[in-house]
Amino acid sequence: MAEKFDVIVVGAGMAGNAAAYTLAQAGLNVLQIERGETPGSKNVQGAILYADALEKIIPDFRDDAPLERHLIEQRVWILDDESYVGSNYRSEEFNREPYNRYTIIRAHFDQWFNKKARDAGALVLCETTVTNLLLDGKRVIGVATDRKGGEIYADCVILADGVNSLLAKKAGFHDEIKPRDVALAVKEIHFLPQETIESRFNIGEEEGVVIEMAGKITAGMMGTAFLYTNKESITLGIGCMLSDFKEQQVTPYQLLEKMKDHPAIRPLLAGSEMKEYAAHLIPEGGYHAMPQVYGDGWMIAGDAGMFVNGLHREGSNLAMTTGKLAAETLIELKEQGKAWNARSLARYQAKLDDSFVMKDLRKYRQAPAIFEKNPHFFTTYPELLNRAAHTLVKVDGVDKKSKERSIKSAFVEARSRLGLLGDAFKMWRAFQSR
Amino acid sequence: MHSVVCIKQVPDSAQIRVHPVTNTIMRQGVPAIINPYDLFALEEALRLKDRFGGTVTVITMGPPQAEVALRKCLSFGADHAILVSDRAFAGADTLATSFALSAAIGKVREDQPVDLIFTGKQTIDGDTAQVGPGIAKRLDYQLLTYVSKIVDIDFGKKEITVERRAEGGVQLLKTAVPCLITMLEGTNEMRFGDMADMFRAARYPLKVWDRVAAGIEDVAKIGLKGSPTVVGKVFAPKPRSQRAEMIEVHDNDPQDLVVTLLAKVFTRHPKIEAEIIKCAS
Numbered sequence: 062m063a064e065k066f067d068v069i070v071v072g073a074g075m076a077g078n079a080a081a082y083t084l085a086q087a088g089l090n091v092l093q094i095e096r097g098e099t100p101g102s103k104n105v106q107g108a109i110l111y112a113d114a115l116e117k118i119i120p121d122f123r124d125d126a127p128l129e130r131h132l133i134e135q136r137v138w139i140l141d142d143e144s145y146v147g148s149n150y151r152s153e154e155f156n157r158e159p160y161n162r163y164t165i166i167r168a169h170f171d172q173w174f175n176k177k178a179r180d181a182g183a184l185v186l187c188e189t190t191v192t193n194l195l196l197d198g199k200r201v202i203g204v205a206t207d208r209k210g211g212e213i214y215a216d217c218v219i220l221a222d223g224v225n226s227l228l229a230k231k232a233g234f235h236d237e238i239k240p241r242d243v244a245l246a247v248k249e250i251h252f253l254p255q256e257t258i259e260s261r262f263n264i265g266e267e268e269g270v271v272i273e274m275a276g277k278i279t280a281g282m283m284g285t286a287f288l289y290t291n292k293e294s295i296t297l298g299i300g301c302m303l304s305d306f307k308e309q310q311v312t313p314y315q316l317l318e319k320m321k322d323h324p325a326i327r328p329l330l331a332g333s334e335m336k337e338y339a340a341h342l343i344p345e346g347g348y349h350a351m352p353q354v355y356g357d358g359w360m361i362a363g364d365a366g367m368f369v370n371g372l373h374r375e376g377s378n379l380a381m382t383t384g385k386l387a388a389e390t391l392i393e394l395k396e397q398g399k400a401w402n403a404r405s406l407a408r409y410q411a412k413l414d415d416s417f418v419m420k421d422l423r424k425y426r427q428a429p430a431i432f433e434k435n436p437h438f439f440t441t442y443p444e445l446l447n448r449a450a451h452t453l454v455k456v457d458g459v460d461k462k463s464k465e466r467s468i469k470s471a472f473v474e475a476r477s478r479l480g481l482l483g484d485a486f487k488m489w490r491a492f493q494s495r
Numbered sequence: 496m497h498s499v500v501c502i503k504q505v506p507d508s509a510q511i512r513v514h515p516v517t518n519t520i521m522r523q524g525v526p527a528i529i530n531p532y533d534l535f536a537l538e539e540a541l542r543l544k545d546r547f548g549g550t551v552t553v554i555t556m557g558p559p560q561a562e563v564a565l566r567k568c569l570s571f572g573a574d575h576a577i578l579v580s581d582r583a584f585a586g587a588d589t590l591a592t593s594f595a596l597s598a599a600i601g602k603v604r605e606d607q608p609v610d611l612i613f614t615g616k617q618t619i620d621g622d623t624a625q626v627g628p629g630i631a632k633r634l635d636y637q638l639l640t641y642v643s644k645i646v647d648i649d650f651g652k653k654e655i656t657v658e659r660r661a662e663g664g665v666q667l668l669k670t671a672v673p674c675l676i677t678m679l680e681g682t683n684e685m686r687f688g689d690m691a692d693m694f695r696a697a698r699y700p701l702k703v704w705d706r707v708a709a710g711i712e713d714v715a716k717i718g719l720k721g722s723p724t725v726v727g728k729v730f731a732p733k734p735r736s737q738r739a740e741m742i743e744v745h746d747n748d749p750q751d752l753v754v755t756l757l758a759k760v761f762t763r764h765p766k767i768e769a770e771i772i773k774c775a776s
């Protein structure tokens with residue numbers, strides 16, 4: 062006899078776990094299927110956890126979630142080949158509970174989150190890949206898997222299978238993801254003793270630092286890099302648009318190697334031992350690249366639906382929130398005795414529109430295109446900034462007025478007056494557009 | 496036929512590191528896996544079940560988290576799983592572990608006779624290879640170690656024939672059933688269970704036995720108390736200062752290789768070169 066559930070959730074990442082947990086809590090009969098050996102084993106993230114999104118799902122998550130450090134300091138670096146101009150923001154306010162942002166290691170965190178879903182009553186199968194959606198006309202009625210006898214039925218399938226959702230594509234719900242809509246990121250975890258990390262980054266036990274980086278390290282491509290402190294390790298990574306990698310014939314790995322060799326980064330990693338290397342896609346196409354996210358008996362949550370705010374490096378919180386909203390839509394409709402079809406599930410879209418998820422994605426809808434068409438934001442400006450800083454800081458007998466003049470002319474020479482104005486406007490539009 | 500497979504959940508040794516200051520193993524954050532050698536034991540038991548019918552029971556002594564390992568064994572096709580878990584078992588060495596496991600298997604036998612007991616060759620975290628033989632001795636089972644193949648079982652005569660890898664060759668051994676087999680690695684490949692097994696594993700009401708349920712009265716024989724092993728000192732071997740050098744071979748030319756090799760040896764050890772020249776002249 063074929064198994065039948067209320068809901069099948071595909072994937073045990075942030076979105077899938079949020080959905081499965083919420084559904085199971087409400088007493089629905091949930092099956093969650095994950096292809097990885099354990100939840101989290103396939104998941105790659107920087108990884109910063111934004112407490113707010115999780116708090117709304119599991120209010121007391123701080124009691125037992127595997128959290129590495131809470132962040133008390135944010136550094137932003139604009140890098141040239143041998144230098145950086147940076148800003149730091151550090152505040153004791155971030156040191157007061159409840160903390161707002163944490164570093165996590167996804168492999169551990171996802172297992173914890175998934176255990177919550179299981180404890181709430183979700184049935185979880187790992188090491189099982191969903192190969193196809195079962196359709197009855199246009200209606201999704203279940204899934205097929207790579208295991209013998211692996212067809213399972215459900216009234217609704219939530220696709221939380223991450224970026225480049227093959228299932229949605231196979232079922233014809235959306236087109237192949239375009240290289241200019243995804244970033245390819247590589248990251249490494251480097252082991253360092255806890256004491257070393259704390260002295261190197263000027264932080265106490267459980268306190269953490271993030272460094273966000275942009276500039277020459279991405280070799281002119283649209284992208285950013287990051288470095289976070291975990292309890293006994295450092296995560297660092299770099300990502301650029303897939304289309305740029307293709308065009309420039311550079312591998313992400315080369316970029317990461319160069320990054321680790323930057324004179325400002327090398328000392329932070331000195332003596333460390335590489336623990337883990339991973340590459341992963343991040344859907345950064347933004348608002349204009351978003352697919353349809355619901356239909357007859359199906360919904361999409363998380364990366365699979367392009368729910369990522371690339372500009373602010375937010376993904377996991379959108380994934381959790383969309384997973385939760387998808388689940389709540391189903392729960393509400395069930396309580397009202399309504400069927401789960403394309404018409405009723407439109408409520409999911411309404412919930413999304415009403416949340417920070419779509420509000421933010423709409424706000425930054427121009428950003429991807431603006432940055433894509435203006436690569437000088439990633440090359441010329443970092444260089445100019447760094448040279449300006451160098452000129453100002455160096456004491457060499459040149460009077461300050463002349464220094465300022467030379468900085469100004471360097472900018473004008475590189476971008477022209479109109480160009481500078483235009484760039485300022487574009488930058489403003491990327492962040493402010495509504 | 497009833498087989499009992501003993502498994503252990505171990506830290507994935509490929510991901511373990513030694514603390515640079517204290518020299519202790521840092522287990523924190525290291526994923527737990529089923530001892531890889533035990534999987535060969537389980538698969539062999541499952542194959543016997545395929546061939547001759549019967550049931551396979553998996554048993555482990557460990558912390559509550561070992562449940563994951565047992566469920567995984569069920570998803571491969573094992574019929575039953577027992578977790579022997581009690582704080583009193585903490586700190587057990589191989590002597591205390593084999594005592595506890597044999598007691599638990601003794602309890603299993605009260606319900607259903609056990610024809611074969613399987614273990615892996617050894618564990619990757621202890622590398623002692625002592626627990627299997629320890630259980631055989633206590634239960635008075637025949638013992639076959641480093642088995643590479645089960646050739647046949649004669650149910651009428653209650654005899655089993657196996658191949659055993661030994662130094663310089665393969666031994667063909669025959670012994671009486673019941674017996675305990677420690678399975679060599681690389682002898683089979685774990686199957687990919689079907690969907691029905693996945694569901695059964697996820698829903699299986701796991702049996703958890705504490706000390707009393709496992710039939711153990713004498714607490715002096717289990718846990719730290721029952722473990723005479725003393726770890727005198729733990730230290731990390733010094734990493735080699737010199738890295739190995741890769742020598743490229745061109746066109747499979749042995750002469751070229753020999754010349755390159757000798758040149759390398761001679762530059763590093765001029766004395767050897769001098770000696771050889773002296774001998775030759």
Ligand SMILES: Cc1cc2nc3c(=O)[nH]c(=O)nc-3n(C[C@H](O)[C@H](O)[C@H](O)COP(=O)(O)OP(=O)(O)OC[C@H]3O[C@@H](n4cnc5c(N)ncnc54)[C@H](O)[C@@H]3O)c2cc1C
Nearest residue numbers: 072074075076096106107109191222223363364376377380
């Ligand atoms: C390098 C990097 C750094 C990042 N840093 C941050 C950060 O600091 N903060 C932040 O908020 N976000 C960050 N993100 C983004 C964040 O990781 C994602 O947005 C988030 O993980 C999305 O969650 P998800 O559940 O949608 O997808 P995932 O977490 O990718 O989970 C999808 C799951 O589905 C499973 N799956 C896929 N296909 C199938 C199938 N056919 N059958 C069964 N299972 C399947 C996968 O194995 C996986 O477990 C980062 C991403 C990367 C790559």
